[in-house]
Amino acid sequence: MTLDFSAIVPYLHMLLTGAKVTIQASFLSVLFGALLGIFxxxxxxxxxxxxxxxxxxxxxxxxxxxxLIQLFLIYFGLPSLGLNLPAFTAGIIGLSINSSGYVGEIVRGGIEAVPKGQWEASKVLGLSYLKTMRFIILPQAIRNMLPAIGNEFVTLIKESSLLSTLAITELTMVGQQVRSVTYASFETFIVVGIIYLVLTSVTSFSLQYVEKKWKVS
Structure with a gap:
C-alpha cells in the first residue's frame, strides 16, 4: 500500500484549527480539574x-x-432538568470533573507522603489546619505529585478526543471531516495522531523541566 498525503495538504489549516480547540479545551480542563482535584x-x-x-x-x-458517559450525562442529560449547556462548556465541565477524580487521589497520596513531623511542627508553631495545609503540607506534596499529575495532564489531552462525540470541532472531529472529504482515512488519522503526539510530547517535556526545577536533592 502506498501512502499519499497530498490530498491532506489543502486541509492542514483545518486540522491546525482543530488542534487549537483541543489545546484550549485541554488547558481549561487541566486548570479546573487540578483546582477541583486539589480541593x-x-x-x-x-x-x-x-x-x-x-x-x-x-x-x-x-x-x-x-x-464518555459523564459527558453524555452533562450534555444530553442535564437539559431534561432544565439546564442547557453549550457543547464546549459541557465538554470542559465533563473533562474537568473526570480529571478531578484522579487528581484528587493523587493529591491524597501526596499529602499522606509528607512526614507526620511536619504536622506536629506546625501545631507547635500554633498554625491552624488551613494554614498548615496551605503553607507547609501542599507545597511539599505538590513536588511529590508532579510526575503523576503530569501523566494525568497528558492523558487528558488524549481523552479530549471524546469531545468529538458532542460535535465539538476539535482535532478528532476535524479529522473525521477531512476523511469524509478526501476518503484518505489512513493518511488523515496518521496526521491527526502526529499532531496529538506533538501536543503530548511538548506537555511532557515541559512538566519534566518543571519537575527538575522543583526537585529537592
Missing part, C-alpha cells in the same frame, strides 16, 4: 470522617464510570 484531595485527609467519606465517594464514582 477534593485535601478533603480526603481532613480530620472530619463524614467529609472524608463524601470526598471518597465522589472519587469512587468519578473513577468508576466512563468519561
Amino acid at each position: 477534593v484531595g485535601a478533603l480526603r485527609v481532613v480530620p472530619l470522617a463524614p467529609v472524608r467519606s463524601i470526598a471518597a465517594t465522589y472519587i469512587y464514582i468519578i473513577r468508576g464510570t466512563p468519561l
Whole structure:
C-alpha cells in the first residue's frame, strides 16, 4: 500500500484549527480539574470522617464510570432538568470533573507522603489546619505529585478526543471531516495522531523541566 498525503495538504489549516480547540479545551480542563482535584484531595485527609467519606465517594464514582458517559450525562442529560449547556462548556465541565477524580487521589497520596513531623511542627508553631495545609503540607506534596499529575495532564489531552462525540470541532472531529472529504482515512488519522503526539510530547517535556526545577536533592 502506498501512502499519499497530498490530498491532506489543502486541509492542514483545518486540522491546525482543530488542534487549537483541543489545546484550549485541554488547558481549561487541566486548570479546573487540578483546582477541583486539589480541593477534593485535601478533603480526603481532613480530620472530619463524614467529609472524608463524601470526598471518597465522589472519587469512587468519578473513577468508576466512563468519561464518555459523564459527558453524555452533562450534555444530553442535564437539559431534561432544565439546564442547557453549550457543547464546549459541557465538554470542559465533563473533562474537568473526570480529571478531578484522579487528581484528587493523587493529591491524597501526596499529602499522606509528607512526614507526620511536619504536622506536629506546625501545631507547635500554633498554625491552624488551613494554614498548615496551605503553607507547609501542599507545597511539599505538590513536588511529590508532579510526575503523576503530569501523566494525568497528558492523558487528558488524549481523552479530549471524546469531545468529538458532542460535535465539538476539535482535532478528532476535524479529522473525521477531512476523511469524509478526501476518503484518505489512513493518511488523515496518521496526521491527526502526529499532531496529538506533538501536543503530548511538548506537555511532557515541559512538566519534566518543571519537575527538575522543583526537585529537592
